[in-house]
Amino acid sequence: xxxxxxxxxxxxxxxxxxxxxxxxxxxxxxxxxxxxxxxxxxxxxxxxxxxxxxxxxxxxxxxxxxxxxxxxxxxxxxxxxxxxxxxxxxxxxxxxxxxxxxxxxxxxxxxxxxxxxxxxxxxxxxxxxxxxxxxxxxxxxxxxxxxxxxxxxxxxxxxxxxxxxxxxxxxxxxxxxxxxxxxxxxxxxxxxxxxxxxxxxxxxxxxxxxxxxxxxxxxxxxxxxxxxxxxxxxxxxxxxxxxxxxxxxxxxxxxxxxxxxxxxxxxxxxxxxxxxxxxxxxxxxxxxxxxxxxxxxxxxxxxxxxxxxxxxx
Amino acid sequence: xxxxxxxxxxxxxxxxxxxxxxxxxxxxxxxxxxxxxxxxxxxxxxxxxxxxxxxxxxxxxxxxxxxxxxxxxxxxxxxxxxxxxxxxxxxxxxxxxxxxxxxxxxxxxxxxxxxxxxxxxxxxxxxxxxxxxxxxxxxxxxxxxxxxxxxxxxxxxxxxxxxxxxxxxxxxxxxxxxxxxxxxxxxxxxxxxxxxxxxxxxxxxxxxxxxxxxxxxxxxxxxxxxxxxxxxxxxxxxxxxxxxxxxxxxxxxxxxxxxxxxxxxxxxxxxxxxxxxxxxxxx
Numbered sequence: 001x002x003x004x005x006x007x008x009x010x011x012x013x014x015x016x017x018x019x020x021x022x023x024x025x026x027x028x029x030x031x032x033x034x035x036x037x038x039x040x041x042x043x044x045x046x047x048x049x050x051x052x053x054x055x056x057x058x059x060x061x062x063x064x065x066x067x068x069x070x071x072x073x074x075x076x077x078x079x080x081x082x083x084x085x086x087x088x089x090x091x092x093x094x095x096x097x098x099x100x101x102x103x104x105x106x107x108x109x110x111x112x113x114x115x116x117x118x119x120x121x122x123x124x125x126x127x128x129x130x131x132x133x134x135x136x137x138x139x140x141x142x143x144x145x146x147x148x149x150x151x152x153x154x155x156x157x158x159x160x161x162x163x164x165x166x167x168x169x170x171x172x173x174x175x176x177x178x179x180x181x182x183x184x185x186x187x188x189x190x191x192x193x194x195x196x197x198x199x200x201x202x203x204x205x206x207x208x209x210x211x212x213x214x215x216x217x218x219x220x221x222x223x224x225x226x227x228x229x230x231x232x233x234x235x236x237x238x239x240x241x242x243x244x245x246x247x248x249x250x251x252x253x254x255x256x257x258x259x260x261x262x263x264x265x266x267x268x269x270x271x272x273x274x275x276x277x278x279x280x281x282x283x284x285x286x287x288x289x290x291x292x293x294x295x296x297x298x299x300x301x302x303x304x305x306x307x308x309x310x311x312x313x
Numbered sequence: 314x315x316x317x318x319x320x321x322x323x324x325x326x327x328x329x330x331x332x333x334x335x336x337x338x339x340x341x342x343x344x345x346x347x348x349x350x351x352x353x354x355x356x357x358x359x360x361x362x363x364x365x366x367x368x369x370x371x372x373x374x375x376x377x378x379x380x381x382x383x384x385x386x387x388x389x390x391x392x393x394x395x396x397x398x399x400x401x402x403x404x405x406x407x408x409x410x411x412x413x414x415x416x417x418x419x420x421x422x423x424x425x426x427x428x429x430x431x432x433x434x435x436x437x438x439x440x441x442x443x444x445x446x447x448x449x450x451x452x453x454x455x456x457x458x459x460x461x462x463x464x465x466x467x468x469x470x471x472x473x474x475x476x477x478x479x480x481x482x483x484x485x486x487x488x489x490x491x492x493x494x495x496x497x498x499x500x501x502x503x504x505x506x507x508x509x510x511x512x513x514x515x516x517x518x519x520x521x522x523x524x525x526x527x528x529x530x531x532x533x534x535x536x537x538x539x540x541x542x543x544x545x546x547x548x549x550x551x552x553x554x555x556x557x558x559x560x561x562x563x564x565x566x567x568x569x570x571x572x573x574x575x576x577x578x579x580x581x582x583x584x585x586x587x588x589x590x591x592x593x594x595x596x
Binding site for chain 2: 027030031032033034035037038039041042044045046047048049050052053056107108111112114116117118119121122123124125126127128129130131132133134135136137138139140141142144145149150152155184187188189192244245247248251252256268271272275276281284285287288289291292295296
């Protein structure tokens with residue numbers, strides 16, 4: 001733009017180029033004043049810590065502080081640790097159950113999108129409330145609902161002749177219980193994102209299909225679902241990543257002194273317990289690196305699968 | 314089945330959607346039930362909560378459970394901490410992220426692209442990866458069990474910077490150029506001309522930061538050891554392990570009060586919150 005040819009361009013373009021050159025000249029130290037406050041914090045509290053954790057993962061921490069370089073010891077120990085596989089399994093079980101909410105969310109979003117539906121705003125609020133509610137606060141009531149002796153869930157199951165388990169003190173059931181809460185709290189988010197996706201489907205498609213005599217079900221499976229796949233994909237990725245971060249609900253529903261914690265940990269709980277309860281920070285740093293790798297791999301797989309099943313125009 | 318389909322089509326034409334209402338009403342009630350149950354239990358006695366056949370309505374409404382929360386738990390100081398960390402982080406993120414986002418989107422400086430890429434790369438890293446080291450830093454500064462220790466890392470946000478960066482990038486050039494040609498300083502251009510134009514994105518940032526700050530558990534749990542120094546989220550979670558405090562109605566009353574501010578705020582601002590979250594979809 002500084003070439004002499006620029007002067008030969010039409011007036012508007014010249015003015016633009018002039019302004020930009022002038023702006024560039026005058027920016028000077030200003031950008032740094034704008035960026036530095038953030039950058040100092042980002043470097044101190046994020047970038048440096050990321051590098052440091054990577055370093056920590058190769059060290060062993062003494063009881064009275066101080067750390068020594070131990071090479072790959074933490075990783076070797078981690079690979080042999082059954083708790084790692086248990087927590088990966090638990091996290092996957094939780095994730096799979098929470099993902100079952102997506103088909104439910106598709107149906108609900110479709111219903112909420114019906115033209116002229118009354119009370120749609122009220123329904124939307126009801127479905128959305130759990131998503132923004134404080135996890136530890138809702139966990140308190142879910143503990144009562146799931147209580148093996150006096151919980152209303154087991155009372156309701158008893159009405160249909162099922163003897164409900166001790167949800168929060170039996171290893172396998174505890175995760176199912178937490179996952180039900182996880183599904184309940186993430187449903188609203190999926191409904192909102194899918195609802196936005198539904199709005200972008202041109203109504204002409206439905207009109208044409210109706211003229212051709214396609215049933216409501218046929219319109220749903222042949223128009224709605226295929227055209228919604230980009231939103232479904234997005235919700236699946238975000239829900240999976242969020243589910244891999246399971247901690248708050250698990251911690252609050254089980255309670256920290258619950259004896260089944262070692263068998264019911266998620267990956268993040270495993271990390272927290274090793275690092276901040278058992279104070280083995282080097283080992284916890286290695287777990288953090290494994291979590292980073294797992295989330296990276298899961299995201300990569302999902303994006304590879306995207307090409308197979310997402311319909312794009 | 315065909316009968317049902319016919320009826321559905323007929324009702325759809327009338328616009329009443331009876332079947333949809335049945336499904337949505339049942340679903341909506343299931344979603345709301347835990348909140349309703351929580352409020353009912355907070356007004357019951359401990360033995361009513363623990364009775365094997367449920368009391369759907371307390372024989373008497375025990376409002377005093379709410380008063381007991383303030384007597385027996387450090388609820389007020391936890392509420393104060395929650396409010397302060399939420400307000401401070403939200404304001405700090407709005408200020409720091411808009412400034413940086415503006416510079417990244419609209420100013421030229423050495424290494425801009427690389428610095429931005431490094432900042433955004435943090436978005437892909439789960440928080441556990443920086444948590445241990447953040448703890449070390451806060452401990453080294455003597456900030457454990459203090460408000461500033463809980464607040465500090467959350468003042469800065471790569472996500473917020475990304476959000477504001479895209480918002481500023483989508484603005485047209487003309488206004489800014491005119492202001493600059495009139496000789497306004499970059500700070501004035503930013504503050505008077507550009508900032509008002511990205512208000513929708515600032516709203517989104519404010520909503521997401523406030524929600525996350527209020528609800529977050531892991532970080533406050535790690536940097537605080539005493540109930541009095543915790544925000545509500547950590548305070549409630551550690552109450553569970555506390556064997557002496559098993560009065561269920563009091564715990565319910567405390568958690569109802571912890572939920573109330575954000576839920577009420579949401580009901581007031583619902584359109585904005587829903588649109589904002591649908592738009593950003595992250596976090």
